[in-house]
Amino acid sequence: MHPCRGRAWFMRVEKETSWRVRGPVKIGDVISIRVRKYKIVNVEPYYSKTGSRTKLITWLGTCVVCGYQFHFQSGAKFWPTATCPEHRGQAPRGKNGGQVEVLADG
Numbered sequence: 366m367h368p369c370r371g372r373a374w375f376m377r378v379e380k381e382t383s384w385r386v387r388g389p390v391k392i393g394d395v396i397s398i399r400v401r402k403y404k405i406v407n408v409e410p411y412y413s414k415t416g417s418r419t420k421l422i423t424w425l426g427t428c429v430v431c432g433y434q435f436h437f438q439s440g441a442k443f444w445p446t447a448t449c450p451e452h453r454g455q456a457p458r459g460k461n462g463g464q465v466e467v468l469a470d471g
């Protein structure tokens with residue numbers, strides 16, 4: 366396949382945006398980042414390597430590639446993951462946060 370066509374599988378760097386969770390965290394809360402929603406399904410106390418007390422939050426999100434729901438965990442620093450583990454790194458890039466149709470290869 367000509368390198369100009371289809372997906373580019375070469376190494377690249379991407380700007381990651383992380384968010385910080387502040388204030389009380391409640392199971393069942395839903396947050397919205399851009400057009401995607403994430404639901405908190407579990408919160409447990411977590412002690413970091415330095416011994417400080419923080420939170421381990423379990424989120425429920427929807428994969429932008431296959432549409433299935435998936436779980437992921439974060440601390441207070443939160444990356445709005447857009448895909449299930451199977452499609453990690455395959456989220457289409459777009460101005461509105463990945464809600465772009467997936468072009469078939471070839």
Ligand SMILES: [Zn+2]
Nearest residue numbers: 428431449452
């Ligand atoms: Zn997926």
